[in-house]
Amino acid sequence: MTRRLLLVHAHPDDESITTGGTMAAYAASGAEVTLVTCTLGEEGEIIPRGLDQLGSWAADQLGGYRAGELALALRSLGVTFHYFLGGIGRWRDSGMAGTPAAGHPRAFAGGSLAEQAAQLAEIVEQRRPEVIVTYDSSGGYGHPDHIRAHEITMAAARTVASVRRVFHIASGGGAVPTPDGPAGTVIDIRAQLPAKIAALRAHATQITVNPPMFALSNGVPQRIAETERYFLAHGPVAGSETDLFGGLEFD
Template identity: 55%
Template sequence: MTLTAPPRLLLVHAHPDDESLWTGGTIARYAASGVHVTVVTCTLGEEGEIIPPALQQLAADAADQLGGYRVAELRAACTALGVTDHRFLGGIGRWRDSGMAGVAANDHPRAFANGSFDEQVAQLSEIIAAVKPQVVVTYDDFGGYGHPDHIQAHRITTAAAADVDRVFHAVTSRAATEAGVAALAEMADLPWRLPAEGELPVTDDAAITTTIDISDHLVAKLRALRAHSTQVSVWQDGTGGASYALSNGIAQPVVQAEYYVLAKGPAEGAETDLFGGLD
């Protein structure tokens, strides 16, 4: 890196666990190399489905305490990834998990996806002005898989990061995912079903501009995923194989890289480094 200012990376995520699922290896890699990493989380993930039976009463339709529980999970995940600068958009609890499109949670008065766009952009702009990141990461305009909160995170980040050197969208590689699923099919005792064709969200590799090698940081990523135990289950076979599943019980591969599409800024040098070529 030849930056004249300290490298600063800011990631905008919708819910606790998204930072680990989408960008955990990238966060761990850059934090370990001395980059100042800031993670912004937009909601507490109150509408998440809960995996452990013993914690079912935390759910939104019961005690409605899942958001507070997930704050602790997020703190543990950030520790695993080496993040020391975490912020909630607008302060903790300002915006609520909207749930998937078409559910009653969309109409909550604090639902992030239907909240004041101008207020949210102002809140994120304030963070960006304070942190002064050269690189910002969020989702694409489909939010990766269509979740309203992910789409809103994309929208406000696009507006707030107008003066940032580079903006990337975190995506998943079709080729890496298919190869990873094929490897899972050869593993004995995998506790979940394999995904059907087209069941996992992927991006065609021709559209991917940036590949970040996270092979040296998979331990940190897996530790962070384990921290989100209400939302994510992690399995390892003892010989280096690993998989995780959400509440749907679909096995997903843990691949050796994380993938991005450059949405704004110079492309030269960005093929394998979010900061590559910046000066």
């Protein structure tokens, strides 16, 4: 039986930065990997100077451009199943709390949680994953869209019987799970680093890549880690600390 993994991310590039190696690893193993992206990332800052007029402050065409970057990244990762929540362009990048973008009528974080959860539940019902991955309740770093992605994922996961586990991405790479903390899984992605690096490079408006480092628009170098870490949020404790599906029985 095919194992099915579904990931919920707020903006294009989030998937490659935090879970790219995991997606590539499971896709390569024959698992069905599905990505749900909640917005087009219209409020992102732009690194290449020649593309700066795509921004929301000018032509407001960044979202469409980033959809193309995301498609290229997913090809690099070997992922073929992808959905934009509610259809492409339905929900817009909310920006950080207190910014004008948060008041946009299509801002994801300001939209109907019930409507969004229903849209996600429809995708989950169609793909029927055993395991879902998304952010924790803080959204990793407090972005309103990440927090909303967490909220709708937890709501939708409860409505579809196929879902056996929900994992949260360990913020900042996370600490190694301890016996007294939440159950965790650490995915070794060394074999998938070329695919992850290619996916990061695909998001050229948002990321500069100089292996083994990458940087966002703030220019601060970050190491491309050799592992990706997750904490169990819902479901039975994994029978393996290196496999999101560990211990699950398949018919």
